[in-house]
Amino acid sequence: MWRFSATLSFSSRLLSSSFSTNPNYFHHGFAFSVFALNGVVEPPLSPSYQRFCFSSSAPSPSPSSGSVIKLWFLADKSEAFRPLSSKARDAIQLARHYGRCYWELSKARLSLLVVATSGTGYVLGSGNAVDLAGLCCTCAGTMMVAASANSLNQVFEINNDAKMKRTRQRPLPSGRITVPHAVTWASSVGFSGTALLAFKANMLAAGLAASNLVLYAFVYTPLKQIHPVNTWVGAVVGAIPPLLGSVAASGEISLNGLILPAALYFWQIPHFMALAYLCRDDYAAGGYRMFSLADPSGQRTAAVAFRNCLYLIPLGFIAYDWGVATGWFCVESTLITLAISAAALSFYRDRTTQKARRMFYASLLYLPVFMSGLLFHRLSDNQRCLADNPDRIVELSSTSQDLTESGEDYQKKKVRHLTAGPQARSPVAYASIAPFPFLPVPSYVDP
Structure with a gap:
């Protein structure tokens, strides 16, 4: 209170002395700078507004004591709200920064694809009715475990990612987040996802999730720099999520629940072979031992891709024969498999970047069509029993x-x-x- 009265009396004397020598001395910018709290000066006015204030054609009238107090109150109020808005702005920027880092560490798009395969497996293993709460918990747990595995993968490959053009801007190589922070994030979400699957699904599903996390982060990741067999190990990692979803719904591993994992396993080989051929220079710079690096002509790479496309053809007939889906799915699966096989055959005959990219896009189209058809044409337990015993x-x-x-x-x-x-x-x-x-x-x- 004393500081307020002392400051006000001093400012009044200063203003009165200024007005006695120059009646046009006072203007708004000066008033706000004089009465700013703790000596904090307001930002300068815009040039147009300054020209208006100092213009001789628009002289500023002499202020009264009431207007001076009013201006001081407005300045005091603006300064009081300034720290709060600044802190809120800083908090929002910090949340956006770490949210973006977590999104990139988790490889969110790839993790969402893993969640889609796990959810499809859950629906296929549910029988007559689908437990929506169980489905949501399974998808959430799978998402967290996948995010943890992808984050640990980037922690181990920070030096390799820094050498590659398409990965050097990731959070760890670019220095946007520290390694201890990334490890803490990966450990917390991995443990939380496994615990969620254990309590809301069953221990078998949680065990599959934990095993897949270990297989991806501690086996597949270092194997990428040792031997080309890493591609096939990575295919096993990608085939486990749909099996996890089926086990979470049914509580057991059955033959019917292995159809979608088999499709994921064989599909990943041509998908990744096309990607490895397109990015072979980048993989060589990063120090990864991919199958395409030991195949300069690309013939063996294309042959492996085409062979695994052919392995996908019987899956539609098996799904129909085992009573998982109707005969229409058998037809649709055969057509889409022949399409990706034709793209692989074209790449085998003419090993160019354009043909490899076409096969890559065909593989991207295959998986959602296959899973959608399997969900749309699936048979419930009652329909399966009636089909088996007419x-x-x-x-x-x-x-x-x-x-x-x-x-x-x-x-x-x-x-x-x-x-x-x-x-x-x-x-x-x-x-x-x-x-x-x-x-x-x-x-x-x-x-």
């Missing part, structure tokens, strides 16, 4: 007819029982109706 329809209808007839006979007997006299009933022996002595003995039964 005679049960006749059996069920005959059973219902027998029940109807027995109900009619019961009604007829009940009418006869009510209308008939005592002479129509015959006596019943004690032993035939009441074998136990403590039960009451019925007198008569209907003939």
